Amino acid sequence: MIEGIDVAQLQSFFIILAQEINTPPLMKILKYLVFLILLIIIGGAIYFGTKDGSYVVQETITIPSPAEVVFDKVNDYKSWESWITWKQENPNMIFNYAEKTSGEGASFSWEGKNSGSITTTKLIPNKEILQDVVFDSPTGTSEAAMSWNFESEGDSTTVRWETRGEHSLMDKVYYAINDSGLTEKIQKLNEESLKNISQEVVADMKKYSINVDGVTQFGGGYYMYTTSVAKQQEVDGKATSMMKLVQGFVSDNNLNISGDPFILYNETDTINNTVIFSTGLPVKERVITPEGSPVVCGFMDSVSAVKVSLKGNYSHLPEALLKGMKFIEKNSHQVDSGRKIFEVYIIDSNEEPNPAKWLTEVYIPIVTSDGLTETGL
Numbered sequence: 001m002i003e004g005i006d007v008a009q010l011q012s013f014f015i016i017l018a019q020e021i022n023t024p025p026l027m028k029i030l031k032y033l034v035f036l037i038l039l040i041i042i043g044g045a046i047y048f049g050t051k052d053g054s055y056v057v058q059e060t061i062t063i064p065s066p067a068e069v070v071f072d073k074v075n076d077y078k079s080w081e082s083w084i085t086w087k088q089e090n091p092n093m094i095f096n097y098a099e100k101t102s103g104e105g106a107s108f109s110w111e112g113k114n115s116g117s118i119t120t121t122k123l124i125p126n127k128e129i130l131q132d133v134v135f136d137s138p139t140g141t142s143e144a145a146m147s148w149n150f151e152s153e154g155d156s157t158t159v160r161w162e163t164r165g166e167h168s169l170m171d172k173v174y175y176a177i178n179d180s181g182l183t184e185k186i187q188k189l190n191e192e193s194l195k196n197i198s199q200e201v202v203a204d205m206k207k208y209s210i211n212v213d214g215v216t217q218f219g220g221g222y223y224m225y226t227t228s229v230a231k232q233q234e235v236d237g238k239a240t241s242m243m244k245l246v247q248g249f250v251s252d253n254n255l256n257i258s259g260d261p262f263i264l265y266n267e268t269d270t271i272n273n274t275v276i277f278s279t280g281l282p283v284k285e286r287v288i289t290p291e292g293s294p295v296v297c298g299f300m301d302s303v304s305a306v307k308v309s310l311k312g313n314y315s316h317l318p319e320a321l322l323k324g325m326k327f328i329e330k331n332s333h334q335v336d337s338g339r340k341i342f343e344v345y346i347i348d349s350n351e352e353p354n355p356a357k358w359l360t361e362v363y364i365p366i367v368t369s370d371g372l373t374e375t376g377l
Helices: 007-019 025-050 067-075 077-083 085-089 169-177 182-205 232-252 314-330
Strands: 054-063 094-097 107-111 115-124 128-137 140-153 156-166 209-218 221-231 262-269 274-282 296-300 303-311 342-347 359-365
Touching (some): 067 156, 067 182, 221 232, 232 262
Antiparallel strands (some): 054 156, 094 107, 140 156, 209 303, 221 296
16 A cells, blocks of 8 residues: 555456447547556556655754743743744734643644644653644645753853654645645744844843832831952953852841842942942841951941842943932932942743843932931941
8 A cells, every 4th residue: 555545456457448448439538548547546646645745844043032031932822923024924814722822732823825733742851852843735734743841051041942743745746746845834834933032032131121219218227248349341240259258148147138139239339430338138127247258237227218129130220320310300309329229130031031120219318308318337
């Protein structure tokens, strides 16, 4: 049995042909033509049926983004509509989402010139996604398996997308007649889709928003801190290692944390472009540290301040500070020169790899309504 061909049926055709030799000439000619067409069809089916229909399409791209960010983009089917090239080629395509659109068991389907569906069968967070695909086209229904692999390389991620399947007999005939290949078509679509993902991820990471929340009261309290000096453009990098030092001290000594980490700006030298700053972590009680300890305990009094919330990369902090200062000027407040500006990291880079989701609160102390300046560190 050859795919689509029954040899017994083929034999019966020749028996019928032999029995019809004595029929009238015109009928003979017509029947010969019919049999010839049948033989051509059978021969073609044998030819295409014996051709290898398996295919593997693999495309790779390196994206300047953490693996978690790229993984989330692929894992959530609701994002596919914006970057998958199938949609761009068929603008009238309709996407239908299941109740679950991310994670194992998630799925979605589409309708249009061609229709189909994709289901996530397995995943390893930030490492791998496996999917089953069903395509419905004029040539029939076919199935394929897709896999995604994400490999971190410093601040970048290499994404490998593979599609593996088997052409049906009609697929092989259709693409041979149209002088085109399904494999080549899938490869081109996947290549463009990966480029779209890269562009979207990079754009998503650049998103930010700044909101001046107004005047608020910051409670203050005890905190563990360490202090250093750095060029302004080097503060973020140096603060990371300093904060790890403070967090390590708090953990090693089983201290009770009472708030989010923060940076306190002690003194700024605009001439030399340097900043003396402290990285701190609030604790519930006063801590007596041994002499020479790089981490010590401080206390911050309650303070009235203008609060500015930045959702996005730390590179936008100068803009957030500027907006806070403009708010102070517009509302006739007075900056409290006896207190220090500080930033509280509500969602930071240790918790969230996507900078667009970082949340930082900037506090600019102001003089209270009675004109008194509270004492600080």
